[in-house]
Amino acid sequence: xxxxxxxxxxxxxxxxxxxxxxxxxxxxxxxxxxxxxxxxxxxxxxxxxxxxxxxxxxxxxxxxxxxxxxxxxxxxxxxxxxxxxxxxxxxxxxxxxxxxxxxxxxxxxxxxxxxxxxxxxxxxxxxxxxxxxxxxxxxxxxxxxxxxxxxxxxxxxxxxxxxxxxxxxxxxxxxxxxxxxxxxxxxxxxxxxxxxxxxxxxxxxxxxxxxxxxxxxxxxxxxxxxxxxxxxxxxxxxxxxxxxxxxxxxxxxxxxxxxxxxxxxxxxxxxxxxxxxxxxxxxx
Amino acid sequence: xxxxxxxxxxxxxxxxxxxxxxxxxxxxxxxxxxxxxxxxxxxxxxxxxxxxxxxxxxxxxxxxxxxxxxxxxxxxxxxxxxxxxxxxxxxxxxxxxxxxxxxxxxxxxxxxxxxxxxxxxxxxxxxxxxxxxxxxxxxxxxxxxxxxxxxxxxxxxxxxxxxxxxxxxxxxxxxxxxxxxxxxxxxxxxxxxxxxxxxxxxxxxxxxxxxxxxxxxxxxxxxxxxxxxxxxxxxxxxxxxxxxxxxxxxxxxxxxxxxxxxxxxxxxxxxxxxxxxxxxxxxxxxxxx
Numbered sequence: 001x002x003x004x005x006x007x008x009x010x011x012x013x014x015x016x017x018x019x020x021x022x023x024x025x026x027x028x029x030x031x032x033x034x035x036x037x038x039x040x041x042x043x044x045x046x047x048x049x050x051x052x053x054x055x056x057x058x059x060x061x062x063x064x065x066x067x068x069x070x071x072x073x074x075x076x077x078x079x080x081x082x083x084x085x086x087x088x089x090x091x092x093x094x095x096x097x098x099x100x101x102x103x104x105x106x107x108x109x110x111x112x113x114x115x116x117x118x119x120x121x122x123x124x125x126x127x128x129x130x131x132x133x134x135x136x137x138x139x140x141x142x143x144x145x146x147x148x149x150x151x152x153x154x155x156x157x158x159x160x161x162x163x164x165x166x167x168x169x170x171x172x173x174x175x176x177x178x179x180x181x182x183x184x185x186x187x188x189x190x191x192x193x194x195x196x197x198x199x200x201x202x203x204x205x206x207x208x209x210x211x212x213x214x215x216x217x218x219x220x221x222x223x224x225x226x227x228x229x230x231x232x233x234x235x236x237x238x239x240x241x242x243x244x245x246x247x248x249x250x251x252x253x254x255x256x257x258x259x260x261x262x263x264x265x266x267x268x269x270x271x272x273x274x275x276x277x278x279x280x281x282x283x284x
Numbered sequence: 285x286x287x288x289x290x291x292x293x294x295x296x297x298x299x300x301x302x303x304x305x306x307x308x309x310x311x312x313x314x315x316x317x318x319x320x321x322x323x324x325x326x327x328x329x330x331x332x333x334x335x336x337x338x339x340x341x342x343x344x345x346x347x348x349x350x351x352x353x354x355x356x357x358x359x360x361x362x363x364x365x366x367x368x369x370x371x372x373x374x375x376x377x378x379x380x381x382x383x384x385x386x387x388x389x390x391x392x393x394x395x396x397x398x399x400x401x402x403x404x405x406x407x408x409x410x411x412x413x414x415x416x417x418x419x420x421x422x423x424x425x426x427x428x429x430x431x432x433x434x435x436x437x438x439x440x441x442x443x444x445x446x447x448x449x450x451x452x453x454x455x456x457x458x459x460x461x462x463x464x465x466x467x468x469x470x471x472x473x474x475x476x477x478x479x480x481x482x483x484x485x486x487x488x489x490x491x492x493x494x495x496x497x498x499x500x501x502x503x504x505x506x507x508x509x510x511x512x513x514x515x516x517x518x519x520x521x522x523x524x525x526x527x528x529x530x531x532x533x534x535x536x537x538x539x540x541x542x543x544x545x546x547x548x549x550x551x552x553x554x555x556x557x558x559x560x561x562x563x564x565x566x567x568x569x570x571x572x573x
Contacts, residue, residue: 012372019369020385023450026400027388029417033403045415094300101297107290113298120309122557124511126533126550128312130319130543135307154308157301186293215393217514221534234395238518241399248403248415255399259392266391270384273391274458 034253035059041249063253067240071250072228073257076236080214080261082145083232087152087213092206094153095160096198100190102161103168104176114165121158128155129222136223143227151223152213160205167201168194204275211262211273233258313554320547324540334548344549346437347522347529353441354448354512354528359505361449363498366456370464371490373457383461387454394451394514401447402519405432436525444526447515452508456501463497464490507560510553529553 033046037060049058068074102114132151133142141147171194179189195202217234224230231239237258244250266273319326320334338344369386373379389397406416410428414420419429432443467490475485491498513530520526522535529549536546 009375012375016369016372016376016382020382023389023454024385025417026404026450027392030400030403041415043415044413045417045420047417047420094304097297098301101294105290105294105297107294113302117301117305120305122507122560123309123313124530124550124553124557126511126530127316127554128309129550130537130547131312131315132308150304151308154304157304158309161301190297211391215395217393217395217517218530218534222537225538234393237393237395237399241402241518246406248406251399252403255396259396262391262393263388266388267384274387 030252030255033248034063034256035061036249037062038247038249041252042246063249064257067250067254067257071240071254072231072236073233073254075229076231076233077257079145079230080232080234080258083148083152083220084210084213086145086149087156088206088210090149090153091156091160091209092202095157095164095205096195096202097190098157099161099164099168100194103165104171104173104189104194105186114161117158117161121162125155125218133222142223143225143230145230147223148220148230151219152209152216155219156209156212160209163205164198164201167198171197200272204272207265207269207272211265214262316547316550319543320551321544322547323544324542326543330544334544335552337545338548338552343527343532344529346525347527347532349437350441350526350528351510351512354445354509355506357442358445358448358452358509358512359502361445362452362456362505363460363502365449365453366460366501367494367498369453369457370461371486374461374464383454383458386457389451390455392451395518397447397451398515398518401443401450402433405443407431407434433520433526434524440520440524440526444515444519447519448509448512452505456505459501460494460497463494467493503560503563507557510556 029046032049033041036046036049036058040058052058068077098117102110102117136142136147141150175193176189179193184192214232215234216232217238220232220235221238224232224235228236237254240251240254244254321329321331323330369382373382376382392400403415404417405419406414407419407429408414408416410423414423414429416432418432423429430439433440471489471493472485475489480488511530512528513534516522516526516528516531517534522528522531530553533546533549533553536542536549
């Protein structure tokens, strides 16, 4: 019995470690390749660095210099930030108001409004592209940051309202009644009471929405089209896949540049990150 | 809360959200339905032509087949691998690190993941030095290298689906792990004391207990994968028989500039998701109470 248990334990450990190894290996391969010179990358596999792992002269940062400057990744990096910051702030702000109104203000039809908003969660974004694009073309909004911000606001709202509504609803009504009796206006009880209490929920939402926008390809492709000056990292990277083809030394470093911010957020704020992602699994 | 100016406050708080939702989700969805019955530039009424195209053209039939493959294998793969890992990592001391590593691909964009795996699948002819990991393994074992993303329809679609598994398994594992830890420990112990082996414990205690969570994860995966776009767009752009519905819609919209057909394809996508809308609404109402 004792022996058998040990044997199963070993099998389980070997299996889990093998699984972890397979899961991390692709990213390590990418990272190693991105620091190798072009001639090496195209002639030998990245695992050959293991023959002499301490020979640092086999590594270079030239690939990064090249994709950041000629490749335009530095510019795309800036664009991604501009898009993600406002593409996060706007929907979270609008959603905080709406979620509070739906959770704490008493008016007729609020259950219906809430159900409609939550129902919109599963509308595939594809269903909206053509009419919105037509409006954008008429208003000269396609290919502009403003256009993408507004689109991310519309698309991010159902989930953001859903998540914050859940949170605001969990705050006791008595608290707000008491504040009201003490003479607080609705605005004060939102701004001074509800918002400060909901910092953890808003933090999870902000992280989720930021990463969603940062990693988004489709919305940016549709509304920013082929305008390279406003292209974020994802759009830039996918167009480099076409133009660089087999230049893996450049593609890998470009890919890693696009991954740096999400990876930092992931490792630094893992708890919020996981909570946000889990809650956001229902997003359309 | 209630006061005499409640209408004003409601408009102030909810108005902006309703404006955005109407402009970006409600109005365009209705408009797309109308466009799906109109010509390529939405100028004339064409009846069901676009839908006939959506259900009979070869490109769309390939997309349906591939989306079906994605739904079946991706959903089954993420749920079963996630469940397996959720149960196994619970038994080791380095659970946290293991979960972090398996969950990490969720942080990376699909485009980034596409580049990572395109590199793994890289193909050089026999005799040349392989720089793709997978073909290096094959050739060092004495096999011919394979064009993983080119030879289809089974191999290249599975190669793409595996990228999806790599990204999403951690997600399914984290949710299922939370549910697994919710199973009362004495229930499992009671089963073991009564002489059930691990498989019977899994089959008759763990599985029934986790069934609702498994159903939620499975539907989430199925909906996500119906709309799968980025991975295919970056890695093959739907060539070599790997087309999927969402990528086809993008092509109709931007490459062929046929808004009628693109709209019809979007409507088809929506109809395929409808059953899940009902399930989701039901589920959220449940969570609300």
